[in-house]
Structure formats: C-alpha cells, structure tokens
Amino acid sequence: MTKLMLALLLSSTSITSAFAATLPVAATDVSQSWDTLYWFLIWVSGIFFVGIVLAMIIFVVKYRKEVHKKSKYIHGHTGLEIVWTVIPSILLFVMFGWGWAVYKDMIHAPSDAMEIHVIGKQWMWQFVYKNGTSSIGDLYVPLNKPVKMVMSSEDVIHSFFIPNFRVKQDVVPGMYTYVWFEAKVPGIHQIFCTEYCGTSHSGMLGRVIVLKDDQWKDWQQGKKIDVDSLPADPSFPGFRANRLGEGMPSTAGTSSTSGGQISLAEKGKALTTAKGCVACHSSDGTKIVGPSYKGIYGTDVKLADGSTVKIDENYIRESIENPTAKVVEGFPPSMPPYKGLVNEEEIMAITEYIKSLK
C-alpha cells in the first residue's frame, strides 16, 4: 500500500502535465493562481472519488453473498460519523478561503488600470477606447499593462468571457459591470459570449489582441496592425482564434459607429451642449441649477435624504436616466428623465467627459 502511494506521488507531476492539456493557456498572473487552486481541487476530489470507488470495489469482492453469507448487525458508529463530517468540513473551508483570495485578485483592478469601454449588442462586441477610436470584434490591449473593461449592454444580457485569462462577467443592460486583466502572453486570445442572447449567440465571438510596446504605440497612432502575423491563440495550437461572424450566419445589422478621431471625452462635451445639459450644469465649478461636473467624479456626495453616495459610472447613468432617484442635497429635483433620449454610447461619452474634468 505504501509503495502504491509512493508511486502515485512520484507520478503525480507527470499526471498533472498529461492533464494540463485540459486547461486553456494561463495568460495572466490571475490565471496562474486560478490553475493552482484548480489542481488542488482536482487532487482533493480525485482522492475522495478514488477512495469511494475503491471502497465499493472492495465491498463487492469481500462482502458479496457468496463469500459473506451473514451480514453483521451494525447500526452506525458515532466516531466514524464525526470523522467523515469534520474532515470534509475543514477541507471545504480551506477551499472556500483559498477561492476567495483568488477571487479578490480577480475582481479588484489596480488603480492605474487603463479603461476600455465594452458594449455588448446582439450579436457583436464593440470596444471604445479613450482616444475615441472604436473597434468591433477585436479588442486591442497592451502587453503587461493592467486593463479594465467598463461594460454595458444595449439590448439583452451578454457575458464577456476570455478563457485564457480566466475572467468572465455578465454584461447587463442598464448598469455597468467590470472585468480587468493584465495579459502576459502577446498575440491572440479568444473571447466568447457566455450568456444566451438569441439567434447568433454562438457567433458572438471576439479576439483579444495583445500588442507589444512598439506595436501598441503604432496602433494608438492609427497604424494598421497585421493581426494575422501575430501568434495564434496558444490554447489551441493549429487553430486561429475566431472573431465575430466567422463561420456563423451573422445577423448583426447595426452599423459600426466608430468615433472617428475625436476623443470620447470630447464627444461627451459636444453632447452636453447638444442635449442641453449645459443650461443647468457647468464644467468649471459654478453652481447654476444643478451641480457642476467639475471634480465630482469619484467623490462622495450627500443626498437630499441624508444618505451619501459615491459618484461612479452607475451613479452618473442613473442620474441621467432617472435624475430624481438620488438628488444631491441643496439642489431641486427638477431635471427631467433622459431615459430613452440618450443611447448607450452617448451615456458612456458623457461619463468620460465628466471623468475628464478633474
């Protein structure tokens, strides 16, 4: 028995590597800590499973009626029952705690993370960058730099999933959700939509294109990147990652609304004039009818009902769509709701404009 255990332990590394092909490539630090935890779970549950099956086999051989004619009259064993309650409990709490530790790293983006907006719509991914450019299907990010996705949906719920980064987050209409990652492997990584969203759900694919420093600079300056020359998705050697619509009947009729060369914040500034916001909200700190935009982003403000709220993307969205829900103390609840009058991209641009007014 001890020999068997020893052999098992010795071969454990080779078993692990044989099964490693069952996981996508770990292309971020978070994915690597995810993998370590995953293998821990595989080993613990593997031991339990083998133990249970082994017990069954031994009982089948030893206690079948042909060799064991009379059963023993036993009703239980308190000690044993305590053992098989307590030991799994301890293991489960270890798993929980470890899982939570990895989760915290997974969801808390570093404060210097670069933000990119993601809009999910049936059936495409649109990415909008700070400088006003946008892309559909392909998400361009720099290597070794933390990137934070600020995501919302224009229609139904989608879910943004990058297997190689072990991150996934639902993209919900009417609110913002976030995902962050710091890619360590240059080249292409697959994006899937993982919340069922209708006809072409399985065609709602995308690619993360991780660019090295010089390529990233080129791309930011508007130079075209030859994506086909970049390394293929390392999880599936021999297969190129798929982007939107390839191989699937694409019914996406919405035309791309690329922002051209003006930045997102500039676009937001223009919108605040066009939509009449500037009549009540200043950008220089002056109090007109409503609060000024200047320097408010990220601060806590006191509301008319006495509570406080942090001004973040979700608060700004709510205050545009349904302004009377949370009115800042000292201001009249006089703004009309803009729900349906501004679209997802416009809310995003206005939010960026407010953020830019430090």
Next chain:
Amino acid sequence: MSSHSSEGDLVKHGDNYINHSAGIKSWLNTLDHKRIGMMYLFTVMIFFLIGGFFALGIRLELFSPGMQFMTPDTYNRFFTYHGAIMVFMVIIPLIPAAMGNFILPMQLGAKDVAFPRWNLVSYYIYVTGALIAASTLFLKGVDTGWTFYTPYSIRSNSSATFVLLGAFIMGFSSILTGLNFIVTIHKLRAPGLTWGRLPLFVWALYATSIIQVLATPVLAITLLLLILERTLGIGVFDPKLGGDPVLFQHFFWFYSHPAVYIMILPAMGVISELVPVFSRKPIFGYKAIAGATFGIALVSFIVWGHHLFVSGQSEFANFVFSLITMFVAIPTGVKVFSWLGTMYKGSLRFDTPMLYVFGFLFVFTIGGLTGVFLAVVSIDVHLTDTYFVIAHFHYVMVGGTIMAFLGGIHYWFPKFSGKMYHESLAKFACWLVMIGFNVTFFPQFIVGTLGMPRRYADYLPQFTNYNRASTVGSWILALGLFITAYNLFRSMKTGKAAGDNPWGGLTLEWQTTSPPPFENFKYDPVVTEGPYEYKGDRIGMGINA
C-alpha cells in the same frame, strides 16, 4: 379494514388495484393513490420521451461544427424544450408524484393519501399545465432557455407566454402534492410507526414536500410577473421600462435552486431504501441520513446566489453565497459515506436495483464533487455558463435522479405489477445506460474547462472531438433506456409471477400482496421496530417478517 370496503367488495371487484374495477373511466376518475401514481408514471414517461428526443436532436447537431440539420433558431428551441420539459414535466414530478404516490401511503401502512380527491386534482392540474406548455410546439415555439432570463424572455418573439403559463399551472400541482404528503405523513402512520421508524424514503419525501410547498409559490409569482411584463408591459425586469433584469435571476433561483433538491432528495431516499435491502443489513446512521436530508433542504433555501456569481451582484453577496454553498457538500458527503457504511460487512446481492445503486454512487460522487468546484467563487467564474456546468448538473440530475429512479422502478416493479422483469436484459441495459451516460457527459467537463460555452448552436472546430464522443454516448444511453422500457413493458404481460416480497424487504409495502389490493392491506398493519432490522433469519432473501 374500514367498514365501506368489506371483504365482499374485494371479492366482487377483483383482488388487486389493477382489476379492482375495469374500464378507462375507472382509471381517469380513480381516487386510488396507486392508480394515480401509475397515471403520473405513464404521463411523465411520455414527456421523458419527448424531452429525450430534443436531447438527441441537440447532440446530433453538435456532432460537427457548423450547422448541419437545423438553423440556430431551431437549435435554440431544441435546447429550451429539452430543459423545460425535463425539469418541469419530468424530473420534478418523477419520483415524488409518480413513485411517491404509489409507495408513500403503503410505507406508512395507510389506505391512501390524506386527500385522495386533491391527489387526482393535482394530476389533472399537472396534465393541464403540461399540455399548455407543450402546445407551443405547434405555435411559434419557445427560445428563451428553461431559465427564462430577462430581458431576453420579455422581448423574445416566441410563444414563451404559454410555456410560462404552463409552468405556473404545474406549480400548483407540485404544491398540492406536497401538502397532501405532509398531512399524510403526519396523520396516517400505522400504529407503532413512530418518527424514528419511518423509512428514509418517507423522510426524503417529507423534506421534498416542505420545499415544494415553500418554494413553488415564489416561482409562481415570478412567472406571473414575467407573463404580465410580456403581455401588459409593466416594468419589473426590463431596464428599458425601469426594471432590473438581475432581480429576475434572484427570484428565479430562489425557487429553482431548492427545486434542484426537489429533484435529488427523493432519489437519495430511493437509494436509502435499496442499499439496506440488498446488503441485508440495517442502514448505517439512520438519524444522520434523516438529519442530512433536512440539512440539505434547509440550506437549499439560502444558496441561490451561487447561480449569480458573475451576474453583477455585489462582492459581499458572492462571499456569503460561496460560503453557505459549502454547507451543501457536508450532509451530501454524510449520506454517501453512510450508504458505503451500510454495505460494509453486509451480504451483498447484485440484482438490477443494486447495480443501479453502484451506478448512482459512481456518477453522483462525480456530480457532487464537481459541484464543490462551482461553489468556490473564483473557480466558478471561469467554469460557469460553460459545458462544465452542463456536465455537472447532468451528473447530478441524470446520474443521480434518473439512476435512482431506474433502480427504484426495477425494485418496485414486482410490487406495481406482480410480475418480474427479465433480469439479464435489465442488467445489460443498466450497463449500457452507465457507459452511455459517462461517454456522453464526461467529455463535457473537459470541453467546458477548455472554454466551450453552453447554449451554442455552433462551436469552434477545436472542440470537435469532445462533442463527437458526447454524441456517440447519447446514442448508447438512448439504447439502454429503450431496452429498459421494452423490458418493463413486456414483463408487465409476460413476466414471471414475482411473489409478494421477492427482495425480502421489511418496509410495509412488502407486507401485503403484489399487486396490492384496493386500500392496500387486508389487515391493518402494526409496526413494532425500525424499517431495516435485518438480523437472524431475515438476512436471507425472501424471508418475511
């Protein structure tokens, strides 16, 4: 015997529940729990066949990447019908309403359930709801997935409203059956059948009934709100109307997570009956198993949030739900270990029901352990909404519930019919089911971990081999199930007479004739000891108490 069913009546109408009265009307109007149980069984089996047809269609389309046999819209209808039919029309009523109706009153030593007329009403409510939902097959179909997530389900241009209405109506059947069982267990136990002597199948049905009564109304309200939102445009869930789509997920899983235990607890109850009988040994840790049953039922109400780890719910909620979900694994483990403990130093028989017990333990353990993966919040982030989840819940629902059901149906078949099925054919089918099941669903763990999302009409070519294996497995599984059905149907007519108690069971349903007479017992049974007291002469097969 009570006064109105004198011996004379029994002689006049025949001596068992099948020939007690004749004609189709005598079945459709029956108040006999055994006949109602059989009617449930046949109806559920028809829907199992339809749900299985959709499953085979899904697997056929997924044999190769690209679209071969259907359009994406058709595929989306296939997986929606497969899920909705299997959950609402098959697995939820399968063991409680079909098997439970037949066995529960008999195990209590009662003549019927507490409210026989309500029992029949439950059946017809179930049939009405199921027919309304199934009628959409001939309308525009439904493509929302069985989970009806908003806002997609609000905007979906399909017959979703009728399916929602059907599920809403079937819920009442579930509530009424649950109430009926609770009252029956409280009021109709035979003299001497104390709480500590109840068979574990009864305990399982008791816990299940509590969940049915408490959780189903929440689903009813949720579905009703969704129906109103679809038809009248009230804004509860659609953000365009000021609603919250994630709220729907909370409401939905507040029912549907406990519903998972409506599906699995009765299955565990069946296993707890089979293991001692075929080990010829008292159950190991009776109180622990009964307690674990209630532990699972209790925890089931406060873990729904683990379905929402990536939905955008708060970090704190994820912390709490991940932690509480861990508690599900503890009582589940206690049960598995207790069943193994029962086999230890037993005198094991390997008749078909026991074969299914081994199959159950093998696959259910995998289903349970992979559930722990999904309870760990960070691990769930990568695995959720991929084929890993599909594999996990099929290991629990099919591997657990269907295996236990098949074990139970072979075990109680002689009681239902008085006949014995063909043993070696049944064993052969059992092996096919086991092999087919694992070949179908094990590759899905791997392909899910690699990243293949669920509900995909088409998939990337790198996932092809896993999907091919899965499709071939589904054919083996289907063959095994068809052979089982053939064997049982044929044996109802041509099977050998089984005798009253072929397994030497000690629970009360075996202490009467097979098939049982109208009102179950010729003499009122009196209970003097626990249900699994295998010792002395009773260790051998076929020796009655």
